[in-house]
Amino acid sequence: MSFKKFYQQISKEISSPRLLTKPMELLAHGTDASFYRLTPKLVVKAANEEHIQSLLTHAYKEDVSLTFRTAGTSLSGQAVTDSVLVKLGHDWNDYTIEAEGSLIRLQPGIIGSRANHYLKSYGRKIGPDPASIDSAMIGGIAANNASGMCCGTAQNSYQTLAGIRLILADGTLLDSRDSTSVENFKKQQASLLNSLSKIRQEILADSQLHETIKRKYKIKNTSGYGLNSFIDFEDPLDILLHLIIGSEGTLAFISDITYKTVIDPQFKSCSLILFKNIAQACQASAELKKSPVAAVELMDEASLQCMAGRPNVPNEIAPGMVALLVDLRACSSEELKTKIEKVQLCIKDYGLDYNFTSDAKTYANLWEIRKGLFPIVGANRDSGTTVIIEDVCFPLDELAQATVALQNLLLKHGYDKAIIFGHALEGNLHFVFTQDFNQASEVQRYASFMDDLSELVCDQYHGSLKAEHGTGRNMAPFIEAEWGANAYRLMQQVKNIFDPKNILNPDVIISTNSQLHLQNLKPIPQADALVDQCIECGFCESACPSKDLTLSPRQRIAVWREIKRQENAGEDTKNWLKDFQYLGNDTCAADGMCATKCPVDIDTGQLIKKLRTLQHSSLTRSVAQFSAKHFSLSQSFIKTGLKLAKVTGKYPQQPKTKS
Amino acid sequence: MTLAQGDGPKVIYFSSCVNSVLAPESGKSTPKSVLSLLKKAGFHVLMPESPKSLCCGMPYESKGFDKSAKNKTLELQNSLWQLSDQGRIAIICDNSPCSYHMINTLTDKLKVLDAPSFFAQHLDLFKITKTQNSLLTFSVCSQQKAGESAALNKIAQACSQKLKEVEEITCCGFAGDRGFSHPELNSSSLKSLRDQVGKCTKGYSSSRSCEIGLKTHSGIPFNSILQLLDECSAPKE
Numbered sequence: 001m002s003f004k005k006f007y008q009q010i011s012k013e014i015s016s017p018r019l020l021t022k023p024m025e026l027l028a029h030g031t032d033a034s035f036y037r038l039t040p041k042l043v044v045k046a047a048n049e050e051h052i053q054s055l056l057t058h059a060y061k062e063d064v065s066l067t068f069r070t071a072g073t074s075l076s077g078q079a080v081t082d083s084v085l086v087k088l089g090h091d092w093n094d095y096t097i098e099a100e101g102s103l104i105r106l107q108p109g110i111i112g113s114r115a116n117h118y119l120k121s122y123g124r125k126i127g128p129d130p131a132s133i134d135s136a137m138i139g140g141i142a143a144n145n146a147s148g149m150c151c152g153t154a155q156n157s158y159q160t161l162a163g164i165r166l167i168l169a170d171g172t173l174l175d176s177r178d179s180t181s182v183e184n185f186k187k188q189q190a191s192l193l194n195s196l197s198k199i200r201q202e203i204l205a206d207s208q209l210h211e212t213i214k215r216k217y218k219i220k221n222t223s224g225y226g227l228n229s230f231i232d233f234e235d236p237l238d239i240l241l242h243l244i245i246g247s248e249g250t251l252a253f254i255s256d257i258t259y260k261t262v263i264d265p266q267f268k269s270c271s272l273i274l275f276k277n278i279a280q281a282c283q284a285s286a287e288l289k290k291s292p293v294a295a296v297e298l299m300d301e302a303s304l305q306c307m308a309g310r311p312n313v314p315n316e317i318a319p320g321m322v323a324l325l326v327d328l329r330a331c332s333s334e335e336l337k338t339k340i341e342k343v344q345l346c347i348k349d350y351g352l353d354y355n356f357t358s359d360a361k362t363y364a365n366l367w368e369i370r371k372g373l374f375p376i377v378g379a380n381r382d383s384g385t386t387v388i389i390e391d392v393c394f395p396l397d398e399l400a401q402a403t404v405a406l407q408n409l410l411l412k413h414g415y416d417k418a419i420i421f422g423h424a425l426e427g428n429l430h431f432v433f434t435q436d437f438n439q440a441s442e443v444q445r446y447a448s449f450m451d452d453l454s455e456l457v458c459d460q461y462h463g464s465l466k467a468e469h470g471t472g473r474n475m476a477p478f479i480e481a482e483w484g485a486n487a488y489r490l491m492q493q494v495k496n497i498f499d500p501k502n503i504l505n506p507d508v509i510i511s512t513n514s515q516l517h518l519q520n521l522k523p524i525p526q527a528d529a530l531v532d533q534c535i536e537c538g539f540c541e542s543a544c545p546s547k548d549l550t551l552s553p554r555q556r557i558a559v560w561r562e563i564k565r566q567e568n569a570g571e572d573t574k575n576w577l578k579d580f581q582y583l584g585n586d587t588c589a590a591d592g593m594c595a596t597k598c599p600v601d602i603d604t605g606q607l608i609k610k611l612r613t614l615q616h617s618s619l620t621r622s623v624a625q626f627s628a629k630h631f632s633l634s635q636s637f638i639k640t641g642l643k644l645a646k647v648t649g650k651y652p653q654q655p656k657t658k659s
Numbered sequence: 660m661t662l663a664q665g666d667g668p669k670v671i672y673f674s675s676c677v678n679s680v681l682a683p684e685s686g687k688s689t690p691k692s693v694l695s696l697l698k699k700a701g702f703h704v705l706m707p708e709s710p711k712s713l714c715c716g717m718p719y720e721s722k723g724f725d726k727s728a729k730n731k732t733l734e735l736q737n738s739l740w741q742l743s744d745q746g747r748i749a750i751i752c753d754n755s756p757c758s759y760h761m762i763n764t765l766t767d768k769l770k771v772l773d774a775p776s777f778f779a780q781h782l783d784l785f786k787i788t789k790t791q792n793s794l795l796t797f798s799v800c801s802q803q804k805a806g807e808s809a810a811l812n813k814i815a816q817a818c819s820q821k822l823k824e825v826e827e828i829t830c831c832g833f834a835g836d837r838g839f840s841h842p843e844l845n846s847s848s849l850k851s852l853r854d855q856v857g858k859c860t861k862g863y864s865s866s867r868s869c870e871i872g873l874k875t876h877s878g879i880p881f882n883s884i885l886q887l888l889d890e891c892s893a894p895k896e
Contacts, residue, residue: 586841
C-alpha cells in the first residue's frame with residue numbers, strides 16, 4: 001500500500017514522457033481556475049482507456065487517489081489534488097455524429113465549442129453552454145453538469161444525456177449503448193445496482209425528502225450528487241448513468257458520452273432594458289419566463305456602474321437601477337419577429353423604453369456589456385488578491401428579495417465593490433468580489449461571509465449554494481446544511497457504493513473536513529505587472545502552440561509566480577530557473593495568441609520577451625546590435641542556419657540569393 | 660527586379676527580409692509575385708532604396724533585443740517616411756508577421772497594409788481564372804490578431820472552388836526562426852495538421868517561415884497566397 005509501488009507499476013505500463021514528476025511541472029499542471037492550490041505527486045497524461053484501467057487497477061491496489069481533469073476551467077476546486085492528477089487532452093478527441101446530427105458521441109478532451117462546430121452544418125449544438133465553452137472540455141462539462149446563459153435546467157448534460165461509456169473505481173467498464181456491455185455489467189455489478197434501487201425505495205417512501213428533491217431541481221443546482229436521478233428513473237442503470245453527470249470525477253471515469261443535441265437557432269435579437277429597481281426587474285423576469293425568450297441576464301447597479309458610459313449604457317446610473325439583457329433566438333426572421341411581439345406584449349404594462357436589435361454589431365456590443373463584467377472586476381483588483389465568482393440560486397418568486405438580502409450581506413462583510421449579475425430566468429445569481437487570502441484576518445472575513453451566505457441561501461430562501469459551478473472543495477462543507485442530514489446521508493452512501501476505497505477525487509463533494517473550503521488557498525504573489533492581473537482561468541490554453549509540449553500561458557504565469565514567491569521567501573530558485581529556461585522561456589512562441597483569449601488581455605509572450613531581454617549579457621547585446629547595424633550581412637546568418645537545418649535533414653529547404 | 664510604373668495610384672512595396680532570404684517552396688518568389696500583381700493592376704510602385712538593410716525589428720524584439728529592435732524600427736520608419744511623402748502613399752508588406760509588427764510599431768501616420776489585405780480589397784482589378792487544385796489555407800497568428808483572416812480566404816475563394824481551412828491550430832509555433840532551433844514546438848503545435856489535409860494538394864498562407872513548418876507537417880507544399888493570386892490572375896482587359 002504505497003505511492004512508491006503505485007509509481008513503479010505505472011512506470012512499466014505508461015511511457016515516461018506521459019509521466020510528469022519535475023516539481024515545476026507538478027505545480028504548473030496542478031494549477032486550475034479555482035482559488036485552491038494543491039500540488040500533485042504525479043501528473044499523468046493519459047492517452048487511452050488502457051492507461052485509465054492500469055491507473056485505476058494500481059490505485060485501487062495501493063490506495064492511491066486519482067483526480068481526473070480535462071481543461072481545468074472549473075472554479076470550485078474539483079480538479080486539484082496532492083495525489084495523482086490524470087490529465088486528458090488532445091488524445092481524447094474522437095467524435096461521431098449520429099442520427100442526422102440529433103446525437104453526438106464525444107470523447108472527454110473535445111472543447112465544447114468544437115463539438116458545436118462539428119454540429120454547425122446540422123443547425124444543432126450541444127445543450128450545455130457554460131461561459132467557458134471555448135476552453136472547457138466535454139469531460140468537465142459532463143462531470144460538472146455545466147450550464148450557462150440559455151441552457152437553463154432543460155438542456156444541461158443531465159437532461160440531454162443519451163449514453164455514457166464509463167469505468168468504475170474497480171476497473172469495471174460499462175458502455176450503456178452496447179447491449180452486451182450492459183448485460184455483463186448487470187451481472188457483475190448486481191450488488192451496486194441493487195444498492196441504488198434501495199436508495200430509490202427509501203426516497204419514494206419518504207414524502208418529505210421526495211418533495212425536497214423535486215423542489216431543489218426546479219432551479220439550477222449543482223450542490224452534491226444529483227439525487228433527482230433516483231426520482232426521475234426507475235431502472236438502476238439509468239439512475240447510475242445520471243448520477244455520473246455532475247459527480248465531478250468522484251464516482252467513475254467518463255470515457256465518452258453521447259448527447260442528444262438541440263436546435264441552434266441562427267436568428268438573434270436582444271435588448272438592454274433598464275429598470276428603476278430590482279423588484280420591477282424581477283417581476284418582469286417572471287413575466288418573461290412565460291414568453292419565448294432564450295436568456296434574461298440581470299445586472300445590478302454595481303455591475304452597471306462598472307460599465308457606465310459605454311455604448312448603450314447611461315453615463316449616470318441611478319441608485320438601485322437594474323438592467324435586464326433579454327435575448328431571443330429563432331430559426332427564421334418571421335419567427336424572430338413573432339417572438340419579439342410576444343415578449344413586448346408580456347412586459348407592456350411596465351411602461352419601459354426599449355427596443356430589440358438584430359443588428360449583429362449592436363447585438364454583440366450589448367452582450368459585451370454582460371460578458372465584460374467578470375473580467376473588469378478581475379482587471380481592476382489589487383495585486384495579490386484573487387477574484388471570486390460565486391454562484392447561488394434562488395426560487396424565482398423570491399429573487400428580488402434575495403438579491404437585496406445578498407447585497408446587504410456583501411456590504412455587512414465589507415465587500416462593498418461586489419457586483420451581482422446572473423441568469424434571471426433561473427434565479428441564478430453570480431456575484432463577483434476580490435479577496436485577499438494572504439492575511440489570516442481576510443481569510444476569516446471570507447469564512448464568516450460564507451457561513452452567513454449558507455444561512456441566507458439554504459435556510460432563508462431554500463436555494464442552491466452552487467447553481468452551475470459544481471460543489472468541489474468550496475461547497476463540500478456546506479452540502480449537509482443545504483440538503484439536510486437525511487439527503488446528505490444518502491449522498492455519502494452513493495459515494496460509498498461507487499468508491500468504497502475513496503480513491504476517486506477524495507474530499508470533493510463529500511468531505512468530513514468542515515474547514516476544507518478555507519484550506520490550501522492559492523497564493524497569488526506579485527510577479528510582474530504584465531501578468532499580475534491573471535486569474536488563472538485557463539482560457540488562454542486552447543490558443544497556445546506549446547501547451548502540449550511544455551507549458552501553457554496560464555502555467556507559465558503560475559510557475560513565474562511561484563518563482564517570485566520563492567525569491568521573496570529567500571529560497572534558492574536556481575533549479576526552478578534552470579527548468580524554466582526550456583519549459584517556460586525557450587519553448588514560448590511569444591505569438592500573443594493567448595491575449596486574444598484572455599478575459600483581461602494578458603499577453604504572456606510579453607513577459608517571456610521581457611525575461612529574454614533581462615537574460616542577455618552585454619556580449620550578446622553587442623552581437624545583436626552589430627547584426628542590426630549590418631543587417632544584410634546578418635541575413636546571410638539566417639541562410640547559414642538554414643543550411644545547417646538542411647544538413648540535419650529537418651527542413652529540405654533550398655535557400656537562394658535574391659535575384 | 661523591374662518596378663511597375665503604371666498609371667494607377669502610387670504604392671510603396673516593402674518586402675520582408677524573410678522573403679528575400681528564404682526561397683519559395685516552388686514557383687515564383689513572393690517579391691516577384693507581388694511586383695507582378697502590382698504591375699497587372701496598374702499601380703505605380705515605389706521601393707525603399709536599400710531594402711536589404713531594412714528590417715521591421717521583429718526578429719530582435721522576439722528574442723528580447725529591445726534596443727536593436729527599436730533601432731531597426733526607427734531606421735525603417737525614417738526610410739518609409741520620406742518615400743511615402745510623410746504618410747500620403749500607402750505601404751504594403753508581403754509577410755503578415757512583419758506587417759503586423761510594422762502596424763504596431765511604426766507611427767500611425769504611415770499607412771501600412773498587409774499585402775493579402777491590400778489585394779483582397781483590389782480583386783476587381785484582376786481577371787481571375789480559378790485553379791482546379793484543392794487548397795488548404797492557414798491564417799497565421801499575426802493575421803488572426805489583426806482580424807484579417809478573411810482576406811486570405813477571400814483571395815483563396817477567388818482562385819479556387821475547392822478550399823479547406825486549417826482548424827483548431829491557432830499558431831503554428833514556428834515563431835520566426837524558433838522553428839529551426841526548437842522544431843519540437845512546431846511539431847507539437849501542428850500534430851493534427853496532416854490529418855486535415857484530405858484531398859488538398861497545395862497549401863497557402865502569408866508568412867514564409869510559417870510555411871516551412873506547415874509544409875513539413877502537412878506533407879504538401881505551402882506557399883504565399885500572393886503567389887497563388889499571381890498564378891491565377893491576368894490584367895483586366
